[in-house]
Amino acid sequence: MTREQMTAGFVFGGERIPFANRAVGIWRPRQLSDVDGAALSITTSAPRVGVTPRYTDEIRSDGWFSYKYQGADRDNHFNRSLRRAFTERRPLIYFYGLAAGVYEALFPVYVLEDHPETLSVLVAPDVAAQGDLTLLHGGSEVPLKAYVTRAVKQRLHQHKFRELVLGAYRHRCTVCSIGAKDRLVSLLDAAHILADHDERGLPEIPNGLSLCKIHHSAYDLNILGIAPDLRVHIREDILAEVDGPMLQHGIKEMQGRxxxxxxREVHQPRKDFLAERFQQFEAA
Ligand SMILES: [Zn+2]
Structure with missing residues (x-):
């Protein structure tokens, strides 16, 4: 969601109610104030542009989120509304910042623990609150909480990576430039240069490339390679193939581009990563 959508909110009982407020992290709309009500949403903004993102900031190793009180006064009305959500078991929306002005909406989340000594609360996605349930995943039993929080964490990291990489490449495919029109941006992916199962394959801009769906697949399948000198190579057997216009214009004509x-140099793809990945292409 965008900041504008969060501010625009929704209409309830003939009144417009914002989902969040730009000025505060803990948001309790006026309509919930008179009975000392609980907060409606909490927000964490993305790190400022130019600051290396830290993925572990608010997400703990067990997958729960640690959320700081607003200010140091435990009893100001923001923190009271947050603790009220805890004691009343009220659902909250967690707006998790992905990039400037763009948020992932996690809903519902619950406050599971209150830690006044560190001026923070622990927040977890819905099913995580349900205790010792397990589910089958990949043939083995996994605690539901661990599964869900891992899935949420993964989704956040993926979305954040996409926002960062696409932003750095000005929302265009690095190979064919498609994407300049807003409605084409959903054709773009953030591709990893070194795969994310590689321990160096971090979801960071220098390990990413903004690619359209077709060039992302072609890159992953070693149909298209990118050499460390940034030149595009199309695999020989594909160059010899004859098919329709997509192959001709979309793939074969990219050869040599x-x-x-x-x-910004810090955002450019790492040459050593490109070289390592290009070896895989040449071996294919
Ligand atoms: Zn493309």
Whole structure:
């Protein structure tokens, strides 16, 4: 969701109620104030542009979120409304910042623990609150809480990676430039240069490439390779293939192109990563 959508909110009982308020992290709308009501949402903003994102900030190793009180006064009305959500077991919306002005909405989440000594609460996605349930995953029993929180965490990291990489590449495919029109942006992916199962394959801009769906698949399948000098190579057997216009214009004609990379050096793809990945392409 965008900041604008959060501020625009929804209409209830003929009144417009914002989902969140730009000025505060803990938001309790006026309509919930008179009975010392619980908060409606909590928000964590993305790190500022130019600051290396820290993925472990609010997400603990067990997958729960640690959320800081607003200010140091445990009893100000923000923190009271947050603790009220805890004592009343009220659902909250957690707006988790992915990039400037863009948020993932996690709903519902619950406050599971209150820690006044560290001025924070522990927040977890819904089913995590349900205790010792287990589910079958990959043939073995996994505690539901661990499964759900891992899935949420993964989703957040993926979305964050996409926002960061697409932003750095100005929302265009680095190979064919598609994406300049807003309605085409959903054709773009953030591709990993080194796979995310590689321990160096971090979800960070220098390990990413903004690619359209077809070039992302072609890259992953080693049909298309990108050399460390940023030149595009199409595999020989594919170059010899004859098919329709997509193969001709969309793939074969990309041979020899130089990809467009971000102007800022810290955002450019790492040459050593490209080289390592290109070896896999050449071996294919
Ligand atoms: Zn493309």
């Amino acid at each position: 130089v990809i467009r990379v971000p102007g």
